[in-house]
Amino acid sequence: MRRGVTVVELMMAVLIGAILAVAVTRLLSGGMRISQKGAAHLTTVQNAGILLSRIERDLERAVQADPGPGGSMILRLLSPAGEVAASYRPAAGGLGVTRTVTGSGAEAGDEGEGHTFARGLPTVLRWRRATVEGSVGFFVTVTVSSGPEGGETHTLERFILCRNDPATRARLTTGWTW
Structure with missing residues (x-):
């Protein structure tokens, strides 16, 4: 009786081992891809939300809002220390x-250089002025992508009422004396 392993048996063992190694590698790399996609989604949602929250805070304090070209906007705000x-x-x-x-x-x-929101991520900002029953507001759309090549895109849109705008303030405070 022969003892030992034949070349055919050895080749079969190597083949089975290679198949198992490929299966495990694919399973692990699939999990990594899902994790990276989830992180990209979280990044875009978080950046869009932070930017839109800051815009909302400023628009609610704005006494004047002038949309400019390419998604820009200039706001005149009231603050406790003066006009901004x-x-x-x-x-x-x-x-x-x-x-x-x-x-x-x-x-x-x-003051100074300012702050960049969604730094390094493709971001599009759109403003659409709307007058509702004499009150001034804006539909603001923020679109953030997960990478320079596009990737996953997340869009938030919100209507924001300019509470300090003279027309809006007069409408909201009818009968009040200042």
């Missing part, structure tokens, strides 16, 4: 949106 001008402009190459604040009432850290 805030602008939103697409960052270089459309990779983010830069908010710059100037004026005597600017909060600490707001």
Whole structure:
């Protein structure tokens, strides 16, 4: 009786081992792809939400809002320390949106270069003015993609009422004395 392993048996063992290795590798790489896709989704949703929240805060304080070309916007805001001008402009190459604040009432850290939201991510900002029963507001659309080559795209749209706009304030505070 022969003892040992024949070449055919050895080849079969190597083949079965290779098949198992490929199956395990595919299983693990599939999990990594799903994890990366989930992280990209979270990044786009979070960046769009943060930018839209900041825009909402500024529009609610705006006494004047002037949309500009290419998704830019210039706002005149009231703050406890005075009047402030805030602008939103697409960052270089459309990779983010830069908010710059100037004026005597600017909060600490707001003046100067400004802050870029969704930095490094393709971002599109759209503003559409709307007058509802004499009150002024804007439909704001924020679209953020997960990478320079496009990737996953997330869009948020919200109607924001400009509560400090003179026409809106007069409508909301009918009968009040200032």
